[in-house]
Each structure stands twice: as structure tokens, then as C-alpha cells.
Amino acid sequence: MRRALVAGLVAAALTLSACGSADDDVRRVISDNYELVSQDGDYSTYRSDDSVDTVAAIVEDAATAGRDHQDTTGRYLGYEDTMVHIVPAAGGDGSDIEVTDVRDGYDRWGPVIIPIWGAFGGGYRSGFAGGGSGFGK
Structure with a gap:
């Protein structure tokens, strides 16, 4: 019984270590x-x-965004520690993709995303649906 438990724990640890985070x-x-x-x-x-x-579909196939907003300028995908902004290329064909951490994303795109996602709170989960009494949820 004990060996089976240890084997199960080792297998679970190996499975978890093989998986990257959504941001990665x-x-x-x-x-x-x-x-x-x-x-x-x-x-x-x-x-x-x-x-x-x-591009957004390919990125979301890798990891579903916690937040997703589209407007006339492009698409914003928010993850725990990473933000992605995808816009049509200036030349008209294809796309330009910006990838950064959440804090920098809020600095860059705050006027667009804050009214939709709320203020920066250290990551999309704490800033959008964090704990507390339930106010604003």
C-alpha cells in the first residue's frame, strides 16, 4: 500500500513538473x-x-486567457503574469504581436483595458475576481 502511494505521488509530481504555466x-x-x-x-x-x-486562436490553444478583449485596435489577452496585444500589421497583411508582463501591460494599455478588466492588482485573478467581501463581483 505504501509503495503504491509513493509511486502515485512520484507520478503526480512528474506530471506536474512536465507541465508549464499558462504564461510559459x-x-x-x-x-x-x-x-x-x-x-x-x-x-x-x-x-x-x-x-x-x-494568432489569438493559436495563442489560446496553448492556454486559455483569463481575460480577452477585442476592440477596433486589436485583441488583448490577459494571463496571470503575461499580457498579449495583437494588432493588424501597419502594412495591412498579417499581425504585430506584443508580449509583456502584466504590470507593463497595464502601463501600456491601461486606458483601454482598465474600464473592461479593472485596475491592476498584481495579476488578472487578484485584480478582477480576487477575494474580499464580494463587493464589486
Whole structure:
């Protein structure tokens, strides 16, 4: 019985360690599928021949966004520690993709996302549906 329990715990630990976080999965699928244009710390820009909706679908196949907002400028995907902004390319064909951490995303796109997602709270979960008494939920 004890060996079965230990074996089960080891198997569970190996399974969990093989899985990346949603943030890691998002960054990985973008870097594996799109051309890196520039990178500065946690902020990166990529170029794609795909449409905004196609890029968003590919990214969300890797990890479903906790928050998703689309407006006339493009698409915003929010994860626990990562934000993605996908816009039509300036030349008209394809998309430009920006990837950054949540704090920088709020600094960059706050006027668009704060009215929809709420103020920055350290990650989408704590900022949007965090604990407390239930006020504002």
C-alpha cells in the first residue's frame, strides 16, 4: 500500500513538473511560431503573416486567457503574469504581436483595458475576481 502511494505521488509530481504555466506556454507558442522583431526585458514584439483572430486562436490553444478583449485596435489577452496585444500589421497583411508582463501591460494599455478588466492588482485573478467581501463581483 505504501509503495503504491509513493509511486502515485512520484507520478503526480512528474506530471506536474512536465507541465508549464499558462504564461510559459503562451510565451513559448508565440516565440516558436512568430518572428521576433525586438526584445527589451519582459517586453517582446513579434511579426506574423496570420490575421489577428488566427494568432489569438493559436495563442489560446496553448492556454486559455483569463481575460480577452477585442476592440477596433486589436485583441488583448490577459494571463496571470503575461499580457498579449495583437494588432493588424501597419502594412495591412498579417499581425504585430506584443508580449509583456502584466504590470507593463497595464502601463501600456491601461486606458483601454482598465474600464473592461479593472485596475491592476498584481495579476488578472487578484485584480478582477480576487477575494474580499464580494463587493464589486
